[in-house]
Amino acid sequence: MRAPGARGDEWASKGVGARPAFPPPRPRGPRAPRVAGSRSADPSPGTPAPCRRKPQRRPLPARPPPYLGACRASRSGGARGGTRGGGMGRGPRGEGRLPGRLLPLLLLLGLGHGATGAPLADDVCATCHEHATCQQREGKNICICNYGFVGNGRTQCVDKNECQFGATVVCGNHTSCHNTPGGFYCVCLEGYRATNNNKTFIPNDGTFCTDIDxxxxxxxxxxxxxxxxxxxxxxxxxxxxxxxxxxxxxxxxxxxxxxxxEIDCGTPPEVPGGHITGKYTSRPGSQVHYACKEGFFSIPEDTVSSCTVLGTWESPKLYCQGEFSNGSGSQWDHLEITFIFLSKFHLEQ
The missing domain is CATH 2.10.25 (Laminin)
Structure with missing residues (x-):
């Protein structure tokens, strides 16, 4: 056991100097009982300090849900990092933080949208039909079916048959109408041609069908x-x-x-006792001249026949009368026969 003062000698031997003087210990007396609700920091002198119980933490579940891990990671990063965690990790516990139930819900919504890749409810343009176009009207995006289609633009856009109203109404006179997906075209009927000199046309450019000569x-x-x-x-x-x-x-x-x-009257008709004189043709307008043979005389004297446009000859009016004799050769007999014949001819006329 060291003698008193040996400690100071040890400090002096080490070159530190004299041993520093410490205040004497404070005497302890009996403590006053602590009143419930009192927050006095320093008890009155002479009273023992009250015992403080260390706060206990609630036990965590054996297997926390997946969203709690992300939530705890975000909380631990903010708490451990001090100011590195941003405004959410600053201040005393419970200040500047989202409610415990709201943060997991937001995380679930974000993770669910990222995992599925589905469009948001307000992404209207992504739901337009393949035959529709997304347009902005009055500050809102809407789906409108393309030209030639009818429908709501999102679930239905069907082809509109423009030809159902009739070719004359759609394409004009002397046309035929042909429907196509999303449109139509016009064709002129046989005997007509388009004024744009094409086989097909659309009437909105002023083209129409005109007669071909x-x-x-x-x-x-x-x-x-x-x-x-x-x-x-x-x-x-x-x-x-x-x-x-x-x-x-x-x-x-x-x-x-x-x-x-070509009209051909053929061979001219024959006249008894007569014959054709000169040349002729069998075409319309051609004339044939007749004459009585030797020993005959004509009654009357019209000796012409013509070829008509119908391809026939006119009937000849020539009549040839032969000379007769009583065997004596008397001219009187010949004149008598002629007179009788002429009289009979005129009577028949």
Whole structure:
């Protein structure tokens, strides 16, 4: 056991100096009993200090839900990091923090949206139909079906049949209407052509169908035929000197078997006791001259026959009368016979 003062000698031997002087210990006396609700920091002198119980923490569940782990991580980062955790981790416990039940709910909503990738309720443009376009009207996004389609723009956009109103109403006169997905086009009927010189057209550009004059092409009606243009088609007639064969007039060479043939009156009719003089043809307007043979005389004196446009000869009016004799060769007998014949002829007329 060291003697008193040995401690100071030890401090002096170490070169520290004299031992510092400490105040004497405070005497302890009996403590006053603590009143409930009293928050006195310093008890009165002479009273023992009250015992303080250490606060106990609630036991955590054995297996916390997944969202609590994220919540605790965010809380621990804010609490341990001091000012690094941002405003949510500052201040005493319970200040500047979200309520305990609200934070997990927000985390669940965010995680659920990120996991599924589904659009938000207000993302209207993502729900538009494939035949619709998203447009902004009065500050709101709405889905509108494209041109040629009808529907609500989100669940239905069906093709609109523009041709249902009739080709004449949609495309104009002398047309046919053809519907397509989301549109339509017009075609001119046979015998008509579009004014834009295309096979198809849309009437909103002012195009319409006009009649084609087929008679501008020569030779449609072939030899002896005459072309007459009509609305959407043409007709053929035979010119003078030609007659239709195998059918009536008018005719269409692509539809009918009718054709025009040149008129031929053929061989002129014969006159008893007469013969044809000079040359002639069998075409319409041609004339044949007759004369009585030797020993005959004509009654009357009309000796011409003509070929008509119908392809026939006019009946000849020539009548040849032969000379008769009683065997004696008397001229009187000849004159008598002639007089009787002439009288009989005039009476028949």
């Amino acid at each position: 087929e008679c501008e092409v020569s030779g449609l009606c072939k030899h002896g035929g005459r072309c007459v243009n009509t609305h959407g088609t043409f007709e053929c007639y035979c010119v003078d000197g030609f007659l239709p064969r195998n059918g009536p007039e008018p005719f269409h060479p692509g539809r009918d078997a009718t054709s025009c043939v």
